Amino acid sequence: MTSSAAAPASLRRIAFATIIGTTIEWYDFFIYATTAGLVFAQLFFQPAGKEIALLLSFATVGISFLFRPLGAFLAGHFGDIIGRKAMLVATLVLMGAATTLIGVLPTYAQIGILAPVLLLLLRILQGLSAGGEWGGAVLMAVEHAPADRRGRAGSWPQLGVPLGFLLASGVTALMTGVISPGAAYLEWGWRVPFLLSAVLIVIGFVIRRSVSESPVFEEIAKRGKQARLPIVTLFKRYWHLVILAALVFVGNGTLGYMTTGGFLNNYAINVQSIDTTAVLVAAVFAATVWFFSTLIAGYLADVIGRRHTFLIGFGIQALVVFPVFWLVDEGGLPGLYLALLLISTGLGLTYGPLAAWYSEIFPASVRFSGVSITYAIGAVLGGAFAPMIAQMLLGATGTTAAVSGYLLLATLLGAGATLCLRDRSGIPLGPDHEAEQATGATIFASRTPVAQLAETK
Template sequence: MSNHDKTRARERRRAISATTIGTAIEWYDFFLYAAVAGLVFRELMFGPIGPAAATIVSFLTVGLSFLFRPLGAFLAGHFADKVGRRTVLMVTLLMMGAATTLIGLLPTYAGAGVAAPIMLVVLRIVQGISAGGEWGSAVLLAVEHAPRNKRGLFGAGPQVGAPAGLLMSSAALALMNIIAPGDAFMEWGWRVPFIFSLVLMFIGWWIRVGVDESPVYEEMAADRAHDAKNPIGVLFARFSPLVLTGALIFAANGTVGYMTTGGFIQKYATNELGMERGDVLWAVTASAAAWMVSTAFTGWVSDYIGRKRSLVIGFIVQAVGVALLFPMVNTAELPKLYAALIFLAVGLGLTYGQIGSLFAEFFPASIRASGASITYAIGAILGGAFAPTIAASLREATGSTDAITVYLMAATVIGLAVSLLIRERNGIPLGHEHEDVQASGHFVWEPAPVKM
């Protein structure tokens, strides 16, 4: 191997490490809030409005941040196409870490009155803007560094960051439940994982600061003739059907995934089924580990069988997981809770690991960051934003979990149907000199793109 090849391989390893670890830190912050919303904030921040209303409002604050993810995606996508992916990643990391740390220092309603939940909501909005801006830049930095035959694997790096973040946040809360059991957890134990985010933020900064910019962006920066003057305008003028298609695929995954990442299962199993909080948190942690492995496997295997085929298989497995979820959870038996969450996590990974490379291969280079970020953010609103709130409302209205299962199954079937409409684009050229190829051949009724 020549010195140039060794340097290139080193740059690629650094890029995938930085995007994976940095994204894991971001999602640790984001999912930590979602878990604590149902376990803690419903009582300490919203308790005066009554138990049922407090539950719904606490989950609404989880979903509220998703409404601001498109703002983060619009801003980050625009600037990632204009000034580079790496710069955007540094800004989003600082925003998320600062907001999470401040949440850990907030007073409760008992100490500050209505000002406490207002400050909480503001900081959650900052988290939403940061999360909306993080994903697209991280995925493109990884995928655009990747060899053509390993884009799925490299793109799965930032995707692995999500289950890794869930694993870290659930494990941190489970550990604090041991260190500060009972009332101590409600008094101060929940704060420690939030404040620890400050340490993680500096670790993430140190890891990311040495990463090289995406080679595709560097080529575009050297040849501004291919620079889109208004990336977002071009995106919606020419690729709106593609944005909606990608958003529906991601929404189908997110709707189901936010049963755990949005905190609904944690709250339901502890408050309604009477299971021990620590047991539930460890079960979610185990499912996050399964989700992480499944996500990495899916990215790797999609390089061989294609993004489309892996999605179709994934949604079928996810449908089985949805059908089994509540019948097993409702037994309130710990082994069945583990089995239900782990099996569901495998299905989620099979519909998640290929999303990064799929979206990177969807859009032309000059608008790729805007396209990937905005599609992802819209999908998050359609799917993850209010899934816990909808689930809680369905449970409250019907008195059972059957309606929730129908809701989750409908989302999964939509994802499967839409996946069947897209054309396989695995391996198309990503460089800015091939934008004509990148702009065509997205759906089964169109001619296949030429793979140069």
């Protein structure tokens, strides 16, 4: 951090801008995943047959994740060179344009094979945008914050993810249950949530343009300390941090995309025959729980540390991965609500502290590249194909036990990586402290005397 944190009024403005902008960005991303499990198999992949069409639909959700690292590379490179703010605005506009175009896309019945091809291309653009969005948002929040409030500040952009999921699920539930129920939703109602993005992007653009640049980057730029090739430096010196921190997110993302990726929704609707709108309303409930558990986790991260908060969250996840499917199988809609409550509580505790911890792991000159690329790689390894893998496991074994085993493995992997990283709460984030930032992030490396002294205070 620079010598002084932003004023309270500025912090409130930054909090509002990061939450609103990230909510809009992730609404766009999740509205696709929500719709993929409901209509894309029928409208864009129908000739493949019901089962294969559903797998292809979930595959398009996952394929976009493969392009998130590219988006992270581009945004990270330019974010470390020209600033965080410019990348925030650019990624927001790209996501909104791709989402709006999906809303006017012709179906397979209208233009044949070109329809799924165009759908996939637009989903790839969403992936590029999502890959660059997160790093800029979290650094704007964390680098403006006082050292003892970084966990809370880092949870602000994290809140945009459950809020985006809540908004996507809520709008879809409104379309399926009130405005365009039944055949009308399949005919035209599914398009409305995508077209709504055009309005939301204008709002987000205006808000994000109003915030000031990160003080850390301003100091880097003033001193001319931008890395010429930040990505090369990142992988040459800090590749081990990228791998470990990405695995931490794998533990969260794999379970998270059971809900946000549409698998659990599809399972409840098509296997357990629960009403579509009722399931979507339950998803709104899940997003609400996820929101509050993420918010609480941000506060906990400042009180008991990032690492301890993560380990509590992973412990909860490990305990619930088997019961959640039993609850849906035996309890119907009430069981689904309880399952989502359990999932969302663990998810929030392993998501709220992520922004602050990632920001404190990487040195200032490569921080945008580090947090963006790490998050994107974690998303690919964890969430990208989780719905498709779960669907394949269910189809191959006929039981959700295999799916639960897969989720438990990912959770234990995330917990193991968490144990390999040190908590760096309060470490200075500015360019004058690069030497301290560059050492001691893992349990395998020695810490600088400055870092050891800070931990004893």
